[in-house]
Amino acid sequence: MDFTSTVIIPLLFGSLGIFGLFRLLQWMRMRTYLQEAVVVITGATSGLGKECAKAFHAAGCKLVLCGRDGEKLKGVVQELSTMTNHRKNAHKPHTVVFDLSDTKTVLNAAEEILKYLGHVDILINNAGISFRGTIVDTGLDVDKKVMETNYFGPIALTKALLPSMIKRRQGHIVAISSVQGKISIPFRSAYAASKHATQAFFDCLRAEVEQYDIDVTVISPGYIQTNLSLNAVTADGSRYGVMDKNTAEGQTAAEVAQVVLSAVGQKKKEVLVAGLTPSLAVYLRSLFPSIFFTLMATRAKKERKAKDS
Ligand SMILES: NC(=O)C1=CN([C@@H]2O[C@H](COP(=O)(O)OP(=O)(O)OC[C@H]3O[C@@H](n4cnc5c(N)ncnc54)[C@H](OP(=O)(O)O)[C@@H]3O)[C@@H](O)[C@H]2O)C=CC1
Numbered sequence: 579m580d581f582t583s584t585v586i587i588p589l590l591f592g593s594l595g596i597f598g599l600f601r602l603l604q605w606m607r608m609r610t611y612l613q614e615a616v617v618v619i620t621g622a623t624s625g626l627g628k629e630c631a632k633a634f635h636a637a638g639c640k641l642v643l644c645g646r647d648g649e650k651l652k653g654v655v656q657e658l659s660t661m662t663n664h665r666k667n668a669h670k671p672h673t674v675v676f677d678l679s680d681t682k683t684v685l686n687a688a689e690e691i692l693k694y695l696g697h698v699d700i701l702i703n704n705a706g707i708s709f710r711g712t713i714v715d716t717g718l719d720v721d722k723k724v725m726e727t728n729y730f731g732p733i734a735l736t737k738a739l740l741p742s743m744i745k746r747r748q749g750h751i752v753a754i755s756s757v758q759g760k761i762s763i764p765f766r767s768a769y770a771a772s773k774h775a776t777q778a779f780f781d782c783l784r785a786e787v788e789q790y791d792i793d794v795t796v797i798s799p800g801y802i803q804t805n806l807s808l809n810a811v812t813a814d815g816s817r818y819g820v821m822d823k824n825t826a827e828g829q830t831a832a833e834v835a836q837v838v839l840s841a842v843g844q845k846k847k848e849v850l851v852a853g854l855t856p857s858l859a860v861y862l863r864s865l866f867p868s869i870f871f872t873l874m875a876t877r878a879k880k881e882r883k884a885k886d887s
């Protein structure tokens with residue numbers, strides 16, 4: 579009898595057994611947490627929001643799907659019903675139509691959600707728009723539009739739902755930020771600023787509401803294959819309308835939605851969902867900022883040159 583067969587193999591299988599048991603317990607806890615939970619998802623009409631709707635619906639949640647376009651939301655509800663028409667206990671989602679850049683409609687929506695469902699267990703602030711342009715050419719109205727949609731709208735909705743969560747001493751608030759909530763890359767000023775503000779706000783919130791047993795999860799994805807770049811606004815406020823190469827080659831929205839589901843189920847405080855280069859860029863920014871700034875300046879010059887030629 580050698581060491582491998584008497585010690586290593588049983589140890590390996592023993593730890594695999596413990597690991598398996600740990601994963602099983604984790605899965606069971608997640609299932610209990612998510613089943614029947616009232617989950618509000620903004621930007622549920624497309625991309626990551628729509629995929630989150632599918633993932634949380636499949637996990638047995640009671641969904642409130644939010645968007646600007648009622649017809650698109652109906653389409654998503656239809657898709658979800660075909661996905662789960664064999665399951666007796668699947669919940670038909672409720673839909674709420676509002677524009678995040680209009681604070682009054684956001685507050686009305688929060689009131690409607692609470693009136694209809696009584697409470698919210700999980701709020702997923704997902705909706706957002708991106709931006710392409712130079713700072714010098716961008717009108718302040720464009721900066722404001724991006725901030726209204728990506729920052730003021732989500733924080734208005736969060737603040738409107740928070741008192742009822744505090745009262746119940748229960749709730750979970752999720753912010754879909756971006757790698758650009760941690761680093762700024764050239765020609766994305768308004769977007770990166772809105773995501774840095776998002777990161778800061780929800781980090782403060784996490785600290786303030788822990789005493790009420792409320793969880794806060796910030797998710798920072800890298801590139802995802804969605805319409806984000808197509809729908810981005812430009813310096814003059816018009817639609818960018820281009821599917822960027824990085825976006826087209828990003829992770830699928832379904833993959834990222836599974837990461838969101840599991841991060842929420844495990845009550846993680848923050849998750850970076852990105853490939854090697856964006857992840858390295860985040861570490862470079864904090865450990866060796868001057869190298870990062872040089873790289874960004876070179877990138878800006880290169881991009882400018884490519885655009886001008
Ligand atoms: N795609 C990517 O590479 C990355 C995306 N993210 C983040 O993921 C989130 C989802 O974006 P993604 O799925 O990629 O992009 P999409 O463009 O596919 O989805 C954006 C969603 O936000 C909604 N929305 C936009 N403006 C408003 C508004 N004023 N009021 C209400 N809803 C609005 C859109 O609704 P409508 O259908 O009406 O336009 C749509 O449902 C965003 O916060 C984005 O910043 C983060 C990192 C990378």
Ligand SMILES: CCCCCCCCCCCCCCCC(=O)OCC(=O)COP(=O)(O)O
Pocket residue numbers: 708709756757758763766769799800801802806807810822825852855856858859862873
């Ligand atoms: C030790 C080696 C370090 C190498 C570091 C290289 C640094 C290169 C910079 C890379 C920048 C990556 C930016 C990633 C940005 C990102 O993932 O953004 C996600 C989005 O939100 C996408 O939105 P967008 O509208 O910009 O498409």
